[in-house]
Amino acid sequence: MPIVSRLDEARQHIRRVICDFLTQEGHAGLEEFVRLDVPTEQGHGDLTTSFALKVASRTKMAPRQLLDRLIAAWPGLESVESLEAAGPGFLNFTLNTAWLAAVVPAVLAEPETYGNSEFGRRKRVLLEYVSANPTGPMVVVSGRAAAVGDTLARTMAAAGFEVKREFYVNDAGNQIATFGWALALRLKQLAGETVEWPEKVYPGQYVVDLAQEYQALHPEVDPKTLAEDQYAELGAWAAERMRKSHEAVLREFRVTFDQWFSERSLREAGAPEAVVERLRQRGSIVERDGAQWFTSTQYGDDKDRVMVKSDGSFTYFVPDAAYHATKFDRGFDYVIDLLGPDHHGYVSRMRAVVEALGYPPERLEILIVQLVRLLRGQELVRMSKRGGTFVALEDLIEDAGVDPARFFLLERAPETPMDFDLNLATLKGSDNPVYYVQYAGARIHSILRQWRASGDAGVPLDVSLLTEPEEKDLLVLTARFPEVVVRVAEERAPQHLPKFLTELASAFHTFYRQHRILDAPPKVRQARLALIEAVLATSTRGLDLMGISQPEEM
RNA sequence: GCGCCCGUAGCUCAGUGGAUAGAGCGCCUGACUACGAAUCAGGAGGCCUUAGGUUCAAAUCCUAACGGGCGCACCA
Numbered sequence: 001m002p003i004v005s006r007l008d009e010a011r012q013h014i015r016r017v018i019c020d021f022l023t024q025e026g027h028a029g030l031e032e033f034v035r036l037d038v039p040t041e042q043g044h045g046d047l048t049t050s051f052a053l054k055v056a057s058r059t060k061m062a063p064r065q066l067l068d069r070l071i072a073a074w075p076g077l078e079s080v081e082s083l084e085a086a087g088p089g090f091l092n093f094t095l096n097t098a099w100l101a102a103v104v105p106a107v108l109a110e111p112e113t114y115g116n117s118e119f120g121r122r123k124r125v126l127l128e129y130v131s132a133n134p135t136g137p138m139v140v141v142s143g144r145a146a147a148v149g150d151t152l153a154r155t156m157a158a159a160g161f162e163v164k165r166e167f168y169v170n171d172a173g174n175q176i177a178t179f180g181w182a183l184a185l186r187l188k189q190l191a192g193e194t195v196e197w198p199e200k201v202y203p204g205q206y207v208v209d210l211a212q213e214y215q216a217l218h219p220e221v222d223p224k225t226l227a228e229d230q231y232a233e234l235g236a237w238a239a240e241r242m243r244k245s246h247e248a249v250l251r252e253f254r255v256t257f258d259q260w261f262s263e264r265s266l267r268e269a270g271a272p273e274a275v276v277e278r279l280r281q282r283g284s285i286v287e288r289d290g291a292q293w294f295t296s297t298q299y300g301d302d303k304d305r306v307m308v309k310s311d312g313s314f315t316y317f318v319p320d321a322a323y324h325a326t327k328f329d330r331g332f333d334y335v336i337d338l339l340g341p342d343h344h345g346y347v348s349r350m351r352a353v354v355e356a357l358g359y360p361p362e363r364l365e366i367l368i369v370q371l372v373r374l375l376r377g378q379e380l381v382r383m384s385k386r387g388g389t390f391v392a393l394e395d396l397i398e399d400a401g402v403d404p405a406r407f408f409l410l411e412r413a414p415e416t417p418m419d420f421d422l423n424l425a426t427l428k429g430s431d432n433p434v435y436y437v438q439y440a441g442a443r444i445h446s447i448l449r450q451w452r453a454s455g456d457a458g459v460p461l462d463v464s465l466l467t468e469p470e471e472k473d474l475l476v477l478t479a480r481f482p483e484v485v486v487r488v489a490e491e492r493a494p495q496h497l498p499k500f501l502t503e504l505a506s507a508f509h510t511f512y513r514q515h516r517i518l519d520a521p522p523k524v525r526q527a528r529l530a531l532i533e534a535v536l537a538t539s540t541r542g543l544d545l546m547g548i549s550q551p552e553e554m
Numbered sequence: 555g556c557g558c559c560c561g562u563a564g565c566u567c568a569g570u571g572g573a574u575a576g577a578g579c580g581c582c583u584g585a586c587u588a589c590g591a592a593u594c595a596g597g598a599g600g601c602c603u604u605a606g607g608u609u610c611a612a613a614u615c616c617u618a619a620c621g622g623g624c625g626c627a628c629c630a
Contacts, residue, residue: 037570050572056610087573088610133630175630291628302557302626309628316630341624344558370559371624412567417560417623430592431579439592447589499568502577513594554592
């Protein structure tokens with residue numbers, strides 16, 4: 001793996017020394033046990049390893065004894081100031097602060113791209129997320145998938161992957177006809193007709209708005225004459241209208257896509273027929289009870305799945321299968337789907353069809369983004385598009401603001417179900433940690449502004465003057481950022497970003513309270529200004545990966 | 555009944571097989587005549603749901619209970 005950060009560089013120096021030592025001691029082949037971790041606690045150095053404990057059973061040597069030999073033979077490294085055995089067999093390293101401080105000029109050389117790496121080796125990734133049905137407004141739950149998907153896309157791109165983002169639009173099939181039906185009924189109501197409302201037709205108020213819009217655009221259409229054979233066409237109009245509104249709301253939420261992939265376009269191109277035919281040729285289709293079944297149980301699914309119903313129409317699964325076939329045909333190395341928990345029953349059949357079509361199933365990665373449960377006080381707010389009750393993402397953005405909403409949604413691991421109270425206190429109030437992070441940045445902006453206004457020409461930069469413990473904490477964190485980016489990308493775990501940024505902001509606030517910057521002697525001032533500028537660049541970049549702004553004043 | 559996710563501080567949640575399990579909020583005590591107090595320093599608060607197992611070492615891995623959520627259609 002290529003070196004991604006200054007901290008990682010130290011890690012690899014140390015690792016090489018330890019591996020060489022083990023080889024000299026006659027214990028070659030234990031490299032996999034030599035891992036350098038960032039300790040969870042203060043007082044355990046800057047990097048720590050427990051390799052001595054892990055290899056004890058193979059080397060037949062007590063961990064502490066092995067470490068004593070290693071320390072005696074330690075060659076000295078520029079990056080390492082000191083090392084110490086501790087506990088039952090840990091080895092803790094304190095890094096050389098001056099060596100670490102080289103991260104500052106490195107960040108300042110390219111502040112906009114700090115954190116980027118070639119970890120992903122330009123592998124091509126297709127991320128599909130949100131893909132909400134265009135039969136109603138975007139709800140809060142989709143906002144979570146949007147925030148997670150967008151942040152993964154940004155972060156994976158920073159980590160050196162070639163990322164494409166797609167939203168799959170279910171703009172065909174029964175639900176669109178049903179949607180058209182709802183629109184027709186609303187049009188009839190607007191025309192003064194009394195209509196009976198069937199249970200399965202979307203009752204939401206937004207359909208009335210659509211009806212009024214439609215009426216204005218098409219005054220020539222007489223609602224009273226609308227009949228069932230026109231529902232599909234009405235539905236298509238309404239679905240495209242909703243899709244555009246999804247696009248607008250998501251753009252406001254700072255979420256964009258490279259492509260809005262239309263199910264209808266797949267159907268028009270005959271892709272569903274083609275995919276069924278391909279499965280048939282591979283012997284994965286059988287006829288039973290007048291329907292055509294995909295024998296997905298051969299590929300680990302719990303039951304076979306109907307592809308072509310006995311009335312000759314496709315199940316919704318067929319276009320989805322065809323869509324996934326296009327993903328692989330387009331040559332992506334990784335195909336990642338973010339799905340809601342209501343689709344988890346769908347994972348094994350999707351995997352099955354990918355395998356049955358002859359694609360490597362391990363390249364399909366399905367992440368389940370869990371629910372956001374909305375509470376009003378103690379009471380659970382039930383959300384149902386069909387039932388007509390929901391909270392729109394639009395309202396959330398308006399009430400809370402994009403920055404607080406995104407930070408909140410990204411703080412939790414995607415697979416953790418989360419609750420939040422609709423009074424939004426924790427979301428938009430000043431206790432939202434997003435302000436803590438942004439405030440640190442605003443403070444730095446303020447200091448830099450004052451320095452620039454002072455007209456001070458400055459002195460040559462010497463970062464070796466950064467020797468205070470609070471300065472070192474900032475250096476270590478700044479040096480670590482690129483591997484945080486890698487970790488988020490690799491584990492598909494966006495929550496590490498807000499966690500890291502909170503830690504960085506905390507370290508800055510502590511430093512700021514403890515030490516003077518502008519009032520320090522010129523050389524120290526110069527070094528500290530460079531340090532905080534690097535911290536600001538790091539924090540701003542981290543927020544940017546989360547789609548969150550860094551205000552210069554607040 | 556079967557499957558997936560989750561049970562960690564009062565609340566919302568982090569936690570990479572490692573050391574004394576962390577953060578934010580809330581609660582208590584302190585700190586601005588100094589670059590922004592949306593801040594800082596400190597404190598209280600834990601049987602990591604339970605019971606077994608693997609391991610030198612388990613919140614983490616395995617098994618089984620229990621509790622919560624969500625799925626389980628020739629619906630999408």
